[in-house]
Amino acid sequence: MNRKSFSLLLVFALLLQMFFVTGVSQAATLLPAPGYVSDSNVTSTTIPLTWGYVNGADLYAIRVNGSNIYLSNTTSYTITGLTPNTTYTVEVSGVAPNQQGWQTWSAPKVIKTAYPAPTGLYIARANGTSAQLKWNSVAPGALYMVKINGQISNFMTDQTEITVTGLTPNTPYTLSVCAMPLGNGYIGDPANVSLTTGLAAPTGLQVTGTTDKTATLAWNAVPNASWYHLFVNGNLTASTDTTTYTLQNLTAQTSYTIQVAATTNAPSTYIGDLSTTVTATTKAPAPVGPATPANLKTTANESSITLTWDAAAGADSYKVYQNGALVTTVSGTSYTFANLGANKTYTLGVASYDSVAGKESAAATVSALTAPFAPSDLTATTTENSLTLSWAPVVGATSYKVSLNGTTVNTTADTSYTFTGLNADTLYTVGVSSVNAGGTSTLATIKATTAKVVLPKLFLDTPVDVSLPAGKSQSFIFTPSTTGLHRIYTGPYGGTGGSNDTVLELYADAAMTQQIASNDDFNGTPFSQISANLTAGVSYYVKLRTYSSDVALNARLTVSNEITVGSTPISLNKPIDFDVATGSSKVFSFAATTTGVHNIYTDYYAGTSSSGASDTVLYVYSDEAMTSLVASNDDFNGTFSKVSPTLTAGKTYYIKVVGYNSGSVHARLAVTL
Structure with a gap:
């Protein structure tokens, strides 16, 4: 079945063919050229254009370098896919597709695309108040400008390196380098690099x-x-x-x-x-005899303690002691005492020794505690976005350090911890170590996979009635097929029920931590509505609940494309020709004067098949909020649509027309008995 409407380009080509064949006098039908053509925000690959409205023009043609032609049905267009640092000649003409006529091109406008972003940008060195940037040349003779956190600065150069000064210590910055021509021209695309400056200089040295x-x-x-x-x-x-x-x-x-x-x-x-x-x-050499070691420090786990100290003057080795007993002699300034008991206190000492003079200093000592045993009996329970780790209590532990995928994330005094904000259906390695005043034990780990998310799906213009007990909520997943503004809203259960004070929340992630929007009461009603720009193919998560946790939920949930055009009245036996842009819709209001079956259908634009068939979808609602669907139809005897609902005299109905699969529409709408 043919589901494609004629494109604007085909219409334009047919009009041009008609003009050549008829040979109509250009002077009689000539449209004026647009009053102005202007460009702004030109990048390395795009040229955004705007121009003056031409009376009588339904379309506009944009000609690039005298050959490539683009079409627009508005007074603006962005030319894309261009080559950086390249000159283009652009002209614009108004076109009247429904009349015999010829196009008049605007005066040629010469526009040069901006430079591309410099490559190879990196930070050569930085400190607390400055950063040196280096990059590759974009083009001979190019100037380079630095932006600091997106703002234009006074730092410019014709070289491929620059030092940015006057920065604030211990502050994150995004530094951007843009190329631009020596004369007039647009600022090129930015190359970005981020850093956190160093700290301020210590004082009082x-x-x-x-x-x-x-x-x-x-x-x-x-x-x-x-x-x-x-x-x-x-x-x-x-x-x-x-x-x-x-x-x-x-x-x-x-x-x-x-x-x-x-x-x-x-x-x-x-x-x-x-x-x-x-x-x-420094002073003259000290008298013979080594100094006593100083600055003793210890680190411990459950079975060992490492003792470190500063090198002592006059010493060529050190004697280490455990609880007053000599253990060994070492040449370095550290020693690890092994095979110790967990959660026990030891007195450790070190003395400097001069082997040439045969003299030993007094011993410096320190009291040290070993860490507790590592936790055991680890278990893990998971939900879709959380993981709870539990373990047996450890004697002597004052707290526990918990880790996620090897990174310590928190310290707790409890024997369980819940990691939140996780991804569903994902394998994680979680761990825990025991802590006391002496140190931290080795890490005990376990692997666990979070639960899968299984949410009901929402579909465009397909209402879902939801009934839940008090205190409960329901989440859904919605994946739009087109990019654009979507409306997510609640209404009466079944389309005819009473009001329910609802709350809607829209999230970008299954864990529902990245909220996009939320709404309680919309337009003075207890129902809710969210309007948001959604991206085709991306999944979004909708959460529905009542405002009060002690009230049951009974409501209808619907997702539709946002209405961008107000309702247009339509009368019985008086068809209306209309157009709908790609991804949009059009709404008509019909006030029934008699009770009975009415035929509501789409047909060829202007009633002639030469206008082309449009693949339409019809929806009829009994309320202006369009939450109570009366009837709907996609294809009826071809690509057009038709419904025959029974309407009530004196009541106004709302007819929504969209293109199948969010396509454009060029058609006629009629209501008959």
């Missing part, structure tokens, strides 16, 4: 003490800082998570210039601005 081999420094904390990096004589030398640090293994009686910069733990953070410079001068 000072030398608090020196020996013949060390220099101890202190500074003020920087907000949000996780690490501090020390630069000695301009070179990055050490890092620490505290606001003090002792530089080791320095040369006696030597001056060093020192600066400090801060960073966060974020993976994309740059080192912040450098502090002011201080100078530390």
Whole structure:
């Protein structure tokens, strides 16, 4: 069956053929050229055009470079698929398809597309207040402009690199580079790169003490800082998570210039601005005999403790002790005590040793607690968008760290945790570790798959009656076949029931965490309505509930294309010729004067088959909100539509006409007895 209407291009071609064949005088039927043709927001591949209205024109032709022709039924059009940095000549003409006539082209307008986005954009280096950008050349002689968070800045260059200054420390930025010609022309497409600037420079840097081999420094904390990096004589030398640090293994009686910069733990953070410079001068060599180790730190799990310390002056090795007993001698500044009991306290010590002089320092000690045992008896229960992990209590644990796919997400004192906002039908690895004051146990894990989402489907212009007990809601999935404005609304159950105070919610995800829109009361009624632009082929999720949780739900739910044209009155035996654009609809109102069967149908435009057949769909409603469907029809004896409902005198009915599969319509509507 033929379901395709004649395209505008075919109509235009037929009109041109008619003009050539008839040979009508151009002077008698000539349409004037559009009064102006203007362009704006030109990109590297598109040219948006607007022009003046031409009286008598039903169509407009757009000619590009004297040959390629595009058609528009409005006074605007966007030419797409163009080549960047290329000059095009554009002309526009009005066309009257229903009359004999010829087209008059506007004056040629020369437009050059913008440059494409620069390639290879990256951040060469950055700190707390500046970032250096580099990129590949777009074209010889091109200028480049920098946008900061989408706003045009004063940073411009004719080179392929630039340093953006005046940024705020510890702040996320999106930096864009656009190319543009040296003279007049449009700004080209942006290439984007994101960064978070480094932290502000630490203040108060000072030398608090020196020996013949060390220099101890202190500074003020920087907000949000996780690490501090020390630069000695301009070179990055050490890092620490505290606001003090002792530089080791320095040369006696030597001056060093020192600066400090801060960073966060974020993976994309740059080192912040450098502090002011201080100078530390080491002392003469210390007397013979190693210094006692300092800055002892421990990290533990359930079976081991790692002890670390700063290197001690005069020491070439270290002796480590457990509960006062010598364990071993090491050359480094760390040692791991193994085979320990879980959740137990140990006294650990370390002494510096000079093997040449045969002297040992006093031992520095620290009390350390091992972590509890790792959790056991892990179980997982799932829903469509959540996973609950449970485990047996662990002796000595004060809290538990829970992880999702290897990343720690939270800490809890309970023996269960619910991960929310998950995707349906997805495998996850969840884990938990025990925590006490001493440390964190190894991670115990389990795999689980969330439940599948099985929701009833909504279809365009197909009402669904919903009846639910109090406190319950119903969710649906709707996948539009066309892109455009859609109306989702409630009405009386069965189309004739009483009112029900409903609430509608529209989401972009099955987990229903990304809400697009919601509505309680619409247009002074307790029913609800949402109008939203939806994308063809994308699934959306609709949730229906009552306003009050103690009231049962009885309502009708409908999805339709948004009405873009107001209702047009139609009378008995007085057909109306009309057009409907692709993806749109047209609504007519009919006031019945007699009670009985009425024939409502579509036919050829102007009553002639030469106008072409349109594949139409008819809907007849008994209410203006179009929630109570009386009758509907797709094909009747061909591609046109016909319904024969019994109408009541004195009542107004609403007739909605759409193209099949959201196509365009060029047809006639009639109502007869």
